[in-house]
Amino acid sequence: MEIPKIKLVPKPETDEGKSVIGYKYNDVAGTRHFLGGKPEELNEEDYPRCEDCNKQMTFYSQIDPIGDQYDLADCMVIHTFICFDCLKVKSELNQLKA
Structure with a gap:
């Protein structure tokens, strides 16, 4: 099953939140948030198993x-x-090239 891709855009509600968004030397990092679709640089055969x-x-x-x-x-x-059958969740840290 594939969930349709939905882009997420950070919208900080406080000045403190606004002050921590973004990178000094990287324009791409911090912008790659989304729900669904396919993960960047990860093949479906590498998805974890329940x-x-x-x-x-x-x-x-x-x-x-x-x-x-x-x-x-x-x-x-x-x-x-x-x-979706067992309602188990798994998260992983992955390094992207960009």
């Missing part, structure tokens, strides 16, 4: 780091997967 039923999980979201202050190991992204 630990309960062993079925391949469905890609659910890609979350990019917020900015320099909250960077994830040199701009890694969080990929989240779900098993």
Whole structure:
């Protein structure tokens, strides 16, 4: 199953939130957030399997780091997967080339 891709755009509600968005030396990192679709630079055969039923999980979201202050190991992204049968969730940190 593939969920339709939905782009997410950060919208901080406070000055403190606005102050931590973005990177000094990278225009791409911090902009790669979305729900559904296909994860960037990850093949479907590499999706995790559910630990309960062993079925391949469905890609659910890609979350990019917020900015320099909250960077994830040199701009890694969080990929989240779900098993809709067992309602198990798994998240992974993955390094993208961009």
